Amino acid sequence: MYSPVIIERFQNLQNAGIITNADAVGQVGSIGSGDLIKIYLRIANNNIVEAKFKSLGGVYTLAASDVVCDLLRDCSLTDALTINSNDIIKMLKGLPENKLYIADLAQAVIADAVEDYHKKIAKLNIKK
Numbered sequence: 001m002y003s004p005v006i007i008e009r010f011q012n013l014q015n016a017g018i019i020t021n022a023d024a025v026g027q028v029g030s031i032g033s034g035d036l037i038k039i040y041l042r043i044a045n046n047n048i049v050e051a052k053f054k055s056l057g058g059v060y061t062l063a064a065s066d067v068v069c070d071l072l073r074d075c076s077l078t079d080a081l082t083i084n085s086n087d088i089i090k091m092l093k094g095l096p097e098n099k100l101y102i103a104d105l106a107q108a109v110i111a112d113a114v115e116d117y118h119k120k121i122a123k124l125n126i127k128k
Contacts, residue, residue, distance in 0.1 A: 002059060005093040010059045015069030017052040024120070026113025028105050035061045035102060037109045039068065043117060048072045048080060060092075060099045064106040067091040072110065077117065080110055 002010070019040035029036040035057035042050035051069035055061050071083050071091065085103035089095050095103060 003093055006059060006063045009063035009066050009092070013062060013066050015052050015066050016054070016062075018054060019050060019052050022052075024113045024117035026109040026111070026116055028108045028112055029057070031056055034058075035105060037061065037065050037068075037105055039065070039072075039109050039113050041072065041113050041117065043077070046077050048075050048077070057102075060095060060102050061105075063092060064088055064095075064102045065109075068106045068110065077114055080114055083107065083110055 017040075019042050022040035023043040024041040025038065026041075027036070027038040035055075037055045037057075038053060040052045040054075041048050051072040053065040053069055055065040067088055068083075071087060072080055075083075085100070085107045088103040088106045089100070092103075
């Protein structure tokens with residue numbers, strides 16, 4: 001049984017989509033495992049100004065992906081890395097025991113996106 005928050009998130013995804021020419025992209029999970037989360041970030045002055053996602057998986061994966069984008073918006077890159085699985089679970093008003101790993105995936109995709117951004121910036125600085 002899905003909670004009202006999960007149902008609401010799933011039925012009204014606010015952050016689904018792709019950001020063309022995103023400043024950072026993070027991806028975790030795999031199609032083979034059944035859960036894949038990919039986030040796209042637009043960053044200005046080290047602050048996340050826009051976040052979108054594309055995910056493959058069930059209701060919980062999509063709801064968690066949507067929540068992560070809300071948590072990231074208007075967040076500094078440093079603060080983004082402090083978002084943890086408990087924050088995601090709290091925003092979702094809980095997850096079943098067998099779905100807690102989805103919050104861990106959602107946390108990991110943040111770190112992957114921030115790492116991607118830093119790699120892109122380092123590469124640009126090397127070319128200068």
